[in-house]
Amino acid sequence: MNYIQQANKGKNEPWMFLLTFLLTAGLFIYSLVIFLFFSDGIDLAKQQQMLFELVPSKNFWLAFNLLPFAFLLGLLFLLVKKLHQRSILSLTTSRKKVDWSRVFFSFSLIVLITLVSFGISYYNDPSEVVLQLDPCKIRDISSY
Numbered sequence: 001m002n003y004i005q006q007a008n009k010g011k012n013e014p015w016m017f018l019l020t021f022l023l024t025a026g027l028f029i030y031s032l033v034i035f036l037f038f039s040d041g042i043d044l045a046k047q048q049q050m051l052f053e054l055v056p057s058k059n060f061w062l063a064f065n066l067l068p069f070a071f072l073l074g075l076l077f078l079l080v081k082k083l084h085q086r087s088i089l090s091l092t093t094s095r096k097k098v099d100w101s102r103v104f105f106s107f108s109l110i111v112l113i114t115l116v117s118f119g120i121s122y123y124n125d126p127s128e129v130v131l132q133l134d135p136c137k138i139r140d141i142s143s144y
Helices: 004-008 014-038 046-056 058-083 100-124
Strands: none
Touching: 014 046
8 A cells, every 4th residue: 555545544534634734733823823913012032031031941942842843743643543543653654664774764864965065064164163062161960
């Protein structure tokens, strides 16, 4: 069975696809539109500075910004499993299990393309690359 033919498996009525889209991508798009249209009167830089002063960890804010994506991915998996009655594996492959050799090949290809493009840009203008690690500013992890 081809990957495209898997769309016929499970329950695939149009209203189910619309509901899945609205609950996953729709929530994200809605919050983006609200932010774009109603954030004009808000001084974002000032608010962000106040928030960073309250919780100084940049890792906290990274996790805070990625949390909605994790929630929406979990919601997508739940809807595919319960509403569409399909396996999560059917979202990625038509095979019985994941072909890890293809995954590692794709990952290696992306890494190679990234390294080659970085090498070319570094060769063209090395002044653009700045090492920002300051070992003197690294905190002792054991104090947490």
